[in-house]
Structure formats: C-alpha cells, structure tokens
Amino acid sequence: MSGLLSGAATDRGRERSENQDQVWVQIFSPKDGEAVGLFMVCDGVGGHLGGQFASHWAIEAIKSEFEDLFAPEETNPVAALSKGGANSTSEEITRASELRRLEQSVVHAVQNANHVVYEHARENLDLAADASTTITLAVVLGYRAVFANVGDSRAYILRDGALRQITRDHSLVATLVASGQILPDEVFTHPQRNLIFRSLGHKNEIQVDTFIELLRKGDQLLLCSDGLWEMVRSESEIVRLLTQAEDPSQACQLLVDAANNAGGMDNIGVVVVTVQ
Numbered sequence: 001m002s003g004l005l006s007g008a009a010t011d012r013g014r015e016r017s018e019n020q021d022q023v024w025v026q027i028f029s030p031k032d033g034e035a036v037g038l039f040m041v042c043d044g045v046g047g048h049l050g051g052q053f054a055s056h057w058a059i060e061a062i063k064s065e066f067e068d069l070f071a072p073e074e075t076n077p078v079a080a081l082s083k084g085g086a087n088s089t090s091e092e093i094t095r096a097s098e099l100r101r102l103e104q105s106v107v108h109a110v111q112n113a114n115h116v117v118y119e120h121a122r123e124n125l126d127l128a129a130d131a132s133t134t135i136t137l138a139v140v141l142g143y144r145a146v147f148a149n150v151g152d153s154r155a156y157i158l159r160d161g162a163l164r165q166i167t168r169d170h171s172l173v174a175t176l177v178a179s180g181q182i183l184p185d186e187v188f189t190h191p192q193r194n195l196i197f198r199s200l201g202h203k204n205e206i207q208v209d210t211f212i213e214l215l216r217k218g219d220q221l222l223l224c225s226d227g228l229w230e231m232v233r234s235e236s237e238i239v240r241l242l243t244q245a246e247d248p249s250q251a252c253q254l255l256v257d258a259a260n261n262a263g264g265m266d267n268i269g270v271v272v273v274t275v276q
Contacts, residue, residue, distance in 0.1 A: 002142040002217075003276035004035040007248030011256045013227055014264030020044030020051035020133075021225050021269030024059050028070045034142030035276075036069050038062075041269045043134040043153050043225035045199055046121075050131035053124070054117050058133050058200050061116040065109035066139065099144055103210050106139055106148045110200070110208045114150070117201030132201035136167055136223050140215070143275070147211040150198045153269070154229055157213065158220040158242050163235045166211050170198040188230060220248075221273040224255070227266035231259035248272040 004027050012019040024040040042058050044051025113135070121131040134151025147155045149167040152174070157164050168174065172195040173187040187193060198206060220242055232238055232255065241258060245251035251272040259268045 002034045003029060004037045004140060005248050005274045007252040008271045009252035009256050011268045013267050014260055016267055019267050020055055021267040022055040022059055023269050023271050025271055026070060037140040038066050039223055039271045039273055040137040041153050041223045041225055041271055043269060045133060046128060046131040050128040051133060053128040054131035054133040054201050057117045057120050058113040058135055061113035062109045065112060099212055102139060103146050103212060106146050106210055107208045110148055111206060114200040114206040118204050121201050132199035134199055138221055143215045145213045145215055148208055150200055150206055150208055151196050153225045156222040158239060163239050168209060171196045188233060215275045217275060219275040223271040225269040227268035228255055228259050228270055231262040248274050
C-alpha cells in the first residue's frame with residue numbers, strides 16, 4: 001500500500017510587486033489501495049495581474065479535469081482510468097494500460113487548460129490580454145507517475161541522495177545548451193535567459209511534454225518555478241535542504257527561504273512530495 005505526503009509554498013520574492021506563481025496539491029488516500037495525488041506549479045506571465053489570472057485559470061481547469069480521481073472512496077478513485085479494463089488478466093499489462101490512459105488524460109487536461117487561458121485572456125483584454133503561464137505537474141497513482149510540463153517550470157526526483165531533473169525547459173537557453181552553443185552555467189547570465197518558447201494561453205494550441213516514472217518508497221518529488229532553480233543553483237544545496245527537512249511543508253519553506261536569501265529576484269513556487 002502506497003502513501004503520499006506533500007507540502008506547497010509560494011512567495012512574491014524580494015523584487016516583484018505581485019505574486020503570479022500558483023501551486024496546488026491534492027491527495028486521496030483510500031483505506032485499502034493506492035494513494036492518488038495531483039501536484040502543480042504554474043508561473044504566470046503577463047503585465048498587471050495577467051500572469052496571476054493565467055496561472056489561476058490553468059490550475060482550476062486541470063483540477064476540474066481530474067476531479068474523478070478524488071471521488072468518494074466507495075466509488076473507486078481510479079475508476080475513471082480503469083473503465084473497460086484490459087483484455088489480459090495480467091496485472092502488469094493492466095497497469096501499463098492505466099498509465100497510457102493516464103498519460104493521455106494528462107495531455108488532454110493541459111491542452112484544455114491552454115484553451116481556457118487563451119479564451120479567458122481574449123475575453124478580458126483590459127486585465128489579461130497578454131496572459132499566459134508555464135506549468136509543471138505530476139499525477140501519481142501509487143508508485144506510478146506521469147509528469148508534464150510546458151515552459152521552464154521544472155520537476156525533479158530525489159532518490160538515494162541524487163537529484164534528477166525530469167522535465168525539459170522550453171526556453172532559448174535550454175536549446176542553446178542542448179546544441180552546445182553555451183555552457184550550462186551560462187543559462188543564468190544569458191541576456192535572453194527569460195525567453196520561453198511555450199506557455200499556456202500564448203497560442204490556441206500547445207504541445208505538451210510528458211514523462212512516465214516508476215517511483216519507490218522514499219522518493220521525493222520537487223516541482224518548482226524558475227524563481228527557485230534560478231536562485232538556488234547548486235543541486236547539492238537543494239538536496240541538503242530536502243533531506244534535512246522534517247516533512248514536505250518544511251522542505252518547501254526552506255527552499256523558499258534559500259531562494260530569497262540568494263536574491264529572490266522572481267516569484268517562487270514550490271511543491272514537495274514524499275512517496276511512502
């Protein structure tokens with residue numbers, strides 16, 4: 001039987017006048033069965049609260065898409081993914097089929113959120129004409145997870161003391177690093193480091209990257225906006241803060257404090273999940 005513990009935090013940082021980052025954590029833990037979790041970080045983009053509206057609209061849209069996962073226990077929280085079942089009685093095949101359906105559901109949910117943000121922005125030109133948002137999310141079913149991202153908010157897994165980035169940034173500097181045109185450390189000083197290629201609401205259609213991971217007891221998931229990873233640049237420091245914390249909520253606060261102590265030049269959004 002699996003379990004999940006989570007924490008979340010956002011902070012305006014030291015340089016911004018408003019906080020356009022939004023986070024969401026939701027866990028369903030049945031008495032007999034696998035825990036289900038939905039975790040999200042959005043980093044809004046846009047002037048005069050436009051980004052704040054965009055990140056809020058995106059999270060609300062995705063919450064609505066996955067509400068069946070958090071239905072009352074007697075209705076089976078994974079029923080939405082298991083309807084129809086698999087033809088084979090093999091548990092391994094059934095679980096793989098569930099994962100594929102979950103991945104499809106994640107892509108659909110993020111694409112729908114993009115449409116929601118795009119349409120809301122067009123309907124509220126005075127407040128949010130230029131509104132868009134990044135997103136990184138994880139949907140966890142027991143020891144299986146589907147991650148997705150659009151933009152440069154990130155997801156990591158900490159396992160056995162090693163931090164591994166799951167998502168890939170949709171940014172100019174990430175492309176330059178991948179092609180060998182700049183070194184990884186130059187990401188933080190490049191004059192166009194804030195240029196991202198994808199965000200929810202910028203266009204009517206969006207490409208969503210997904211990543212399937214098999215989890216283990218003791219794994220920690222970290223989802224964060226660039227307000228964290230651009231400020232706390234040492235992975236060993238992130239590992240230290242995650243491992244010294246007593247619980248995910250404290251880990252989030254330690255990470256936010258570290259980002260602010262390093263300058264706090266942007267809003268900070270953090271979600272930490274411990275797999276039990």
